[in-house]
Amino acid sequence: MQNVVQAHGAAIPTIGYGTYGMNSQEVHRVLPAALRAGFRHIDTAQVYGNEAEVGDCVAASGIPRAEVFITTKVWVSNYHPRHFGASVDESLHKLKTDYIDLLLLHWPGSDIPLPEQIGALNASVKAGKVRHIGVSNYNRELMDDAIRLSDIPIVTNQFEYHPxxxxxxxxxxTREAGLAVTGYCGMAVGNVLSDPVLKEMAARYGKTIAQIVLRWLVQQDGVVALSRTSKIERLPENLAVFDFELQDEDMAAIHARARPNSRIVNPPGLSPQWDSTEP
Ligand SMILES: NC(=O)c1ccc[n+]([C@@H]2O[C@H](COP(=O)([O-])OP(=O)(O)OC[C@H]3O[C@@H](n4cnc5c(N)ncnc54)[C@H](OP(=O)(O)O)[C@@H]3O)[C@@H](O)[C@H]2O)c1
Known part of the structure; x- marks a missing residue:
């Protein structure tokens, strides 16, 4: 039985395998091993250009389709009502499936009014092509608007989150509205891996730094963590975070690693006005 986060009827496997930046060869090399290791949640996107390879690997795995949770994201240039539905059909075709478990709006930056974007997401569910819908890189205001505009519950907001x-x-x-938080870039593009506080903690728990950070993410209520590795031997390591618990003071010590100017993914023209917690 997979460890899942429940949100508005969606059961989202708590650790997802992220495929950002992986070309065809990489996906074919690593994703079959990720599925064998036990990953049952795959995160892709139209703009990653690897939906077809993800579809190939899931189909070839022999794992029943119902046991794999596939997330993809509509790219901003497809938000126009003339393109949205066709882009979802293309994602379905590439993914070699007749439904997408979770379809997200990838970034807010777009001239297409939000009601139209949310309407198109809803239509994809009503047409039976998509099980659940969500948003990505939304701030609180946009997330509230999306929730208000949608007939069908928004189940997640996917955004950058690391120590x-x-x-x-x-x-x-996000939590108050009953949505799952889906965190990306948990390893802060590798920066956490040389952190002295995390290093000491990893030694004390007999875990790796990656496991400490993934555990810190998923030990928080309603948080799903995406994880990407190109190293096949790290796949089981990144899933093995459910057999130990971080003490409250260690959770707090990791939270206290937060610092100003630490946002990594901030593309101009696509990003919203982020909710700041900095003075
Ligand atoms: N919605 C969005 O706009 C958005 C934006 C960014 C990312 N995402 C999604 O989130 C996913 C995860 O984010 P991410 O790709 O930045 O991945 P990540 O898991 O935060 O970081 C990946 C890096 O961590 C290293 N790593 C992973 N496991 C490790 C381990 N056990 N030990 C040592 N190093 C380890 C990897 O190196 P090795 O390959 O050498 O192991 C890689 O350099 C993406 O793939 C994508 O699906 C979404």
Missing amino acids: YLNQSLLIES
């Missing part, structure tokens, strides 16, 4: 980035305001609002 150096304080997201307490956004997390509190």
Whole structure:
């Protein structure tokens, strides 16, 4: 039985395998091993250009489709009502499936009014092509608007979250609205791996720093963590975070690693006005 986060009827496997930046060869090399290791949640996106390879690997795995949770994201250039539905059809075709478990709006930056974007997301569910819908990189205000505009519950907001980035305001609002938080860049592009506090903690728990950070993420209520590794031997390591618990003071010590200017993913023209927790 997978460890899952429940949100508005969606049961989202708590650790997802992220495929950002992986080309065709990489996906074919690593994803079959990730599925064998036990990953049952795959995160891709139209703009990653690897949905077809993700679809190939899931189909070839022999794992029943119902046991794999596939998230993809509509790219901003497809938000126009003329393109949205066709882009979802193309994602379905590439993923070689007749439904997407979770479809997200990838970034807010777009001239297409939000009601139209949310309407198109809803239509994809009503057409039976998508099980659950969500948003990504939304601040609190946009998330509230999306929730209000949607007939069908929004189940997650996916955004950057790691020990150096304080997201307490956004997390509190996301949780209060009953959405799952899906955290990306948990390793802060590798920066956490040389952190002295995390290093000491890892030694004390007999775990790796990556496991300490993943455990810190998923030990928080309603948090799903995405994880990407190109190293096949690290796949089981990144899933093995459910057999230990961080003490409260260690959870707090990791939260206290947050520092200003630590946001990594901030593309101009796509990002919203982020909710700041900095003075
Ligand atoms: N919605 C969005 O806008 C958005 C933006 C960014 C990311 N995402 C999603 O979130 C996913 C995860 O974020 P991310 O790709 O930045 O991944 P991440 O898991 O935060 O970091 C990946 C880095 O951590 C290293 N790493 C992973 N496990 C490790 C371990 N056990 N020991 C040592 N190093 C380890 C990897 O190196 P090795 O390969 O050498 O192991 C890689 O350099 C993405 O792939 C994507 O699916 C979404």
